Amino acid sequence: MTSDPDDHVQPGKRDFLKLILGGSLVAWAASILYPLFAYLKPPKQAEVEVTSVKVGTLSSIEKDSGMIVRFGNKPVILVRSAAGELRAFDATCTHLDCTVQYHKEMGVIWCACHNGKYDFNGRNIAGPPPRPLDEYRVVLQGEEVLISKKS
Amino acid sequence: MKTFLTKIYTYVDERVQLEDLVQFMGKKYVPVHRHSVWYYFGGITLFLFLIQVVTGILLLLYYKSGEELAFESIQFIMSKVQFGWLIRSIHSWAANLFILAAVIHMFSVFFERAYRKPRELTWLTGMLMLFLGLGFGFSGYLLPWNELAFFATKVGTDIAGVVPVIGKPILIFLRGGEDVTGATLSRFFGFHVAVFPGIFTVLLGIHLLLVQRQGMSEPLGVEAGAAAPQKTMPFFPNFLLRDLLLWLIVLNILAILAVFFPWELGQKADPFAPAPAGILPEWYFLFMFQTLKMIPAQVWFIDGEVLGIVTFGIAGLLWMLVPFWDRKSARGEQNRTTTYIGIFVVGYIIILTILGWLL
Ligand code: HEM
Numbered sequence: 050m051t052s053d054p055d056d057h058v059q060p061g062k063r064d065f066l067k068l069i070l071g072g073s074l075v076a077w078a079a080s081i082l083y084p085l086f087a088y089l090k091p092p093k094q095a096e097v098e099v100t101s102v103k104v105g106t107l108s109s110i111e112k113d114s115g116m117i118v119r120f121g122n123k124p125v126i127l128v129r130s131a132a133g134e135l136r137a138f139d140a141t142c143t144h145l146d147c148t149v150q151y152h153k154e155m156g157v158i159w160c161a162c163h164n165g166k167y168d169f170n171g172r173n174i175a176g177p178p179p180r181p182l183d184e185y186r187v188v189l190q191g192e193e194v195l196i197s198k199k200s
Numbered sequence: 201m202k203t204f205l206t207k208i209y210t211y212v213d214e215r216v217q218l219e220d221l222v223q224f225m226g227k228k229y230v231p232v233h234r235h236s237v238w239y240y241f242g243g244i245t246l247f248l249f250l251i252q253v254v255t256g257i258l259l260l261l262y263y264k265s266g267e268e269l270a271f272e273s274i275q276f277i278m279s280k281v282q283f284g285w286l287i288r289s290i291h292s293w294a295a296n297l298f299i300l301a302a303v304i305h306m307f308s309v310f311f312e313r314a315y316r317k318p319r320e321l322t323w324l325t326g327m328l329m330l331f332l333g334l335g336f337g338f339s340g341y342l343l344p345w346n347e348l349a350f351f352a353t354k355v356g357t358d359i360a361g362v363v364p365v366i367g368k369p370i371l372i373f374l375r376g377g378e379d380v381t382g383a384t385l386s387r388f389f390g391f392h393v394a395v396f397p398g399i400f401t402v403l404l405g406i407h408l409l410l411v412q413r414q415g416m417s418e419p420l421g422v423e424a425g426a427a428a429p430q431k432t433m434p435f436f437p438n439f440l441l442r443d444l445l446l447w448l449i450v451l452n453i454l455a456i457l458a459v460f461f462p463w464e465l466g467q468k469a470d471p472f473a474p475a476p477a478g479i480l481p482e483w484y485f486l487f488m489f490q491t492l493k494m495i496p497a498q499v500w501f502i503d504g505e506v507l508g509i510v511t512f513g514i515a516g517l518l519w520m521l522v523p524f525w526d527r528k529s530a531r532g533e534q535n536r537t538t539t540y541i542g543i544f545v546v547g548y549i550i551i552l553t554i555l556g557w558l559l
Pocket residue numbers: 249252253255256257259260263274288291292294295296298299333334336337339340341342343344392393397463
């Protein structure tokens with residue numbers, strides 16, 4: 050008589066064992082992979098929440114010019130029109146992340162990377178940028194010029 | 201002297217039986233025909249990689265990664281360390297020649313159909329090494345932390361971020377955060393000097409082992425027309441000596457370039473300065489970059505950039521899988537279609553690279 054040793058095990062029991070074995074294998078793999086992938090993800094740095102920055106006195110900012118201002122860890126561009134009006138925008142180009150500058154001759158905010166152009170209101174008017182620049186608020190406190198986030 | 205060497209050989213041979221190994225290394229023959237020149241480009245690529253390993257390790261003796269250290273350490277290498285400028289210049293020039301040689305090698309293999317059975321794995325490992333080579337170039341470019349590299353990396357990683365679904369996590373992973381910062385530099389440094397060299401070495405080992413094991417392929421046309429026995433030359437020493445001569449020539453070209461056109465360093469990266477005009481990726485990314493510039497912002501209802509990137513991704517994948525869909529060549533028949541595809545791809549890359557320079 051030939052007897053298969055498997056005959057003694059009920060199929061239900063075997064499936065159960067397979068499940069346990071397979072499950073623990075998956076759990077084992079996950080317990081290794083999860084920390085690994087979690088490690089690769091950079092933690093959110095606790096940034097000092099900046100709400101406004103002082104730029105300087107109004108008279109120190111030339112007409113028809115632009116300057117990059119450090120806003121926390123973000124660059125912001127402050128532009129002053131020939132008429133003397135002030136505007137501030139996020140200086141990060143909406144196309145591919147370059148930093149924009151004020152271009153006197155063209156009278157636009159210009160991105161050198163792919164020749165993107167924005168007007169005095171931060172609207173994308175030429176080149177590849179798909180969206181306008183985010184605007185910041187410019188506040189005058191007496192002579193002092195301040196830039197703050199638009200809420 | 202002779203007896204001393206023989207003694208060493210016998211010593212080792214007695215313990216590990218070198219016979220098989222010597223037989224294995226020595227049995228290769230290189231076919232001789234009118235396309236034989238192309239066989240040399242793999243060797244040149246190998247040589248340039250070795251140069252990169254040596255000069256890279258030398259740079260590591262003085263290079264420091266970090267936002268406040270990287271640029272300064274390269275300045276130090278170039279001005280204070282004796283021949284530091286030369287080592288850096290060689291590493292930079294050889295990086296470019298390495299990619300060039302690898303690309304030529306790859307296309308010659310493609311047009312000679314050397315990827316067909318049984319050499320599919322050789323082709324695959326080769327393609328993976330080429331992609332790694334591009335990774336070497338992209339990551340190394342940032343290491344001096346200069347203005348040009350800073351913005352090129354911003355743009356390059358931002359392009360990766362455009363890919364639907366997986367793009368954003370990839371961008372965060374590459375940059376080590378939302379923006380290109382010192383964290384990005386640390387990561388790129390790690391990839392460049394540890395991760396990539398490790399993987400590359402394994403792939404290279406497999407690649408060379410396969411070449412040694414299977415010998416050189418012959419182009420289809422040559423194979424078919426050969427009723428008479430093929431002309432060959434032994435790999436050792438005939439081909440190897442020619443290889444070495446060529447390496448010497450490449451080394452000379454490299455030295456001339458490195459000495460007479462020393463690699464520039466430029467301005468230190470400043471995240472609070474506007475991007476300078478003339479931001480360009482390295483020349484081997486230029487054709488993709490130019491394509492992205494020329495695609496309209498919106499094609500149908502799809503974002504132009506997304507379309508471009510996904511198309512390049514799929515095209516690259518199909519190219520890598522050519523041994524598996526080019527059934528005709530696998531059967532040993534001429535396949536014109538792949539030739540035309542190849543010519544189209546070469547033409548496309550050349551034309552868009554030139555446009556990228558001019559526009
Ligand atoms: C084990 C191999 C390698 C090591 C240890 C290494 C190490 C380094 C180091 C320390 C730097 C920073 C110094 C500098 O920027 O001049 C660097 C830069 C660089 N590496 Fe490598 N490297 C290796 C292989 C490669 C390969 C195979 C390539 C091929 C594309 C490559 C391409 C570059 C480039 C383009 C730079 C930037 C050069 C510059 O502008 O200064 N490296 N590498």
